[in-house]
Amino acid sequence: GENVEQHPSTLSVQEGDSAVIKCTYSDSASNYFPWYKQELGKRPQLIIDIRSNVGEKKDQRIAVTLNKTAKHFSLHITETQPEDSAVYFCAPTRGGYQKVTFGIGTKLQVIP
Amino acid sequence: DGGITQSPKYLFRKEGQNVTLSCEQNLNHDAMYWYRQDPGQGLRLIYYSQIVNDFQKGDIAEGYSVSREKKESFPLTVTSAQKNPTAFYLCASITTGSNTEAFFGQGTRLTVV
Numbered sequence: 167g168e169n170v171e172q173h174p175s176t177l178s179v180q181e182g183d184s185a186v187i188k189c190t191y192s193d194s195a196s197n198y199f200p201w202y203k204q205e206l207g208k209r210p211q212l213i214i215d216i217r218s219n220v221g222e223k224k225d226q227r228i229a230v231t232l233n234k235t236a237k238h239f240s241l242h243i244t245e246t247q248p249e250d251s252a253v254y255f256c257a258p259t260r261g262g263y264q265k266v267t268f269g270i271g272t273k274l275q276v277i278p
Numbered sequence: 279d280g281g282i283t284q285s286p287k288y289l290f291r292k293e294g295q296n297v298t299l300s301c302e303q304n305l306n307h308d309a310m311y312w313y314r315q316d317p318g319q320g321l322r323l324i325y326y327s328q329i330v331n332d333f334q335k336g337d338i339a340e341g342y343s344v345s346r347e348k349k350e351s352f353p354l355t356v357t358s359a360q361k362n363p364t365a366f367y368l369c370a371s372i373t374t375g376s377n378t379e380a381f382f383g384q385g386t387r388l389t390v391v
Contacts, residue, residue: 172320175318198378200378200379200380202380208384209368209383209384209385210321210368210380210382211382212379212380215379255320255321257380264326264328264372264374264378265323265326265334265336266311266326266372266380267323267337268313268320268321268323269320270318270319271320271321
């Protein structure tokens with residue numbers, strides 16, 4: 167099965183600074199790389215994803231970069247705002263093999 | 279609202295009792311999942327099912343059981359064999375198409391009293 171590691175486990179940044187969270191995986195056949203955001207007391211929701219034929223994807227202040235050779239992908243949040251405070255999870259998967267393993271999560275705190 | 283409904287939102291169980299958590303989806307997704315969330319532990323997979331009448335153990339299946347009699351439904355039973363059942367339980371579903379985004383229910387917070 168997929169071994170997923172996520173770093174750091176906690177991250178505090180000043181409002182307006184950037185935040186980067188890294189996800190390392192073991193299954194070289196993984197081809198779908200999503201990031202989920204879970205606000206306090208809420209369900210996780212997809213915020214951005216990338217497929218293995220793309221190296222980078224950007225959506226306003228968030229971006230995801232993929233390094234398939236090194237088997238890791240990262241979430242980048244620029245110009246952080248207090249509403250970015252949440253727990254972020256990665257969950258790399260491959261089609262047809264549906265055991266979905268999540269990283270342990272990164273608790274991001276944006277300090278106003 | 280996301281197409282996945284978990285009930286109840288809060289559940290209290292006495293020690294030694296079995297309890298069943300409900301999960302229903304109307305997204306026509308093939309695969310359904312149960313995760314347990316404890317503080318600082320992330321999302322740990324309990325059971326998952328890719329098709330009706332079939333399911334597989336996840337990483338922490340001991341003390342839990344599931345059934346998948348209908349595509350729309352994937353109930354989780356927390357048995358008395360689960361030694362530490364107090365946690366937040368999340369159900370999710372995924373289509374088996376090219377987009378494998380997971381959709382989550384609102385969660386059930388189970389407390390043993």
